[in-house]
Amino acid sequence: MEKQKPIGIFDSGVGGLSICHAIRRALPEENLVYFADIGFSPYGVKSKDIINERSEYIVSFLINQGCKAVVVACNTATVNTISNLRAKFSIPIIGVEPGIKPAALQSKTGIISVLATEQTLESDSFQRLMAKYSKAVKINAIACPKFVTLVENLEHYSEQAVDVAEQYIRPLLTEGSDQIILGCTHFSFLRTIIDQVVGQEANVIDTAAPVAMEVNRRLDKLNLLNSKNTDIYAEFWTSGDYAKVIEPMSQLWGQDIHLFAIRA
Incomplete structure (x- = not known):
């Protein structure tokens, strides 16, 4: 039972x-x-x-x-x-929790990025996690509130979703990030769009x-x-x-x- x-x-x-x-x-x-x-x-x-x-x-x-x-x-x-x-x-x-450890181990460029909410990024737990690996790799931590709104409004396959993903992710790819970490469970529903933007330029890490x-x-x-x-x-x-x-x-x-x- x-x-x-x-x-x-x-x-x-x-x-x-x-x-x-x-x-x-x-x-x-x-x-x-x-x-x-x-x-x-x-x-x-x-x-x-x-x-x-x-x-x-x-x-x-x-x-x-x-x-x-x-x-x-x-x-x-x-x-x-x-x-x-x-x-x-x-x-x-x-x-x-955001998959910083596998991203740091897999990165070849030494630059990884975390997409998350502002509260996650500001938390003591996340700051400790980031500090643990920041000597090995450069970590870009980006708050993505528009991603949450897109999923809640069922707009995660829309043209707007593509535009928002480009806005958040393109600068990270340009800088050389080769690991993109999805640090919010909402973002898994944007995986198709995120993969479309990332292409072969980086690996996407989802924790589901x-x-x-x-x-x-x-x-x-x-x-x-x-x-x-x-x-x-x-x-x-x-x-x-x-x-x-x-x-x-x-x-x-x-x-x-x-x-x-x-x-x-």
Whole structure:
């Protein structure tokens, strides 16, 4: 029974659905519960205290829904709250962070770039991560708020998305960056456009697949992987306006969803 409990996943908005997709591909027999904190989105411009408060509330909510583990599918929430969440809750808490380490190891030009939110880039956790590798490579850290808006508005395949990607990325390529790190889960939905702009000039690093692998490792270690392959479900919750959220979440998930809205 414990193994059949769902994996909880949350983000400030719809971007964390990219992590949901990666987990569903890697662990197709697992049940999922996703929480989009649209009512408090975006986290990228919120204070650390507010992000901590929301993260604690959502993890508690997901545990009350029976979740056996929680994935913080948001770079901003991870860098600001992961230590606190792990100290406060006993279930496995898995976070995401920009892939600076693999980028630094793979770079041939010695220049790498991180695309993220302002809050992620300003966090103590990110600053420590960047300082750890800044002697080995030059790290460009670029805040990309327009990327988040494009995904939330389902404009991630638009001509505007191409223009915004060119605006953010072209100067980095011109300077010689050969590793482009997607430091926000929203940005995975822009991968097609980003790849189009980057071409063969750089390698794009996305953390969705490694996060799914880490979820698999943690659950396997605790003997919590689900082996029952019947009645698998994905459940969706939001703190936002149901009418505004149902369409983008359904489209980004790839099929119609049952969405539950709560005031929080």
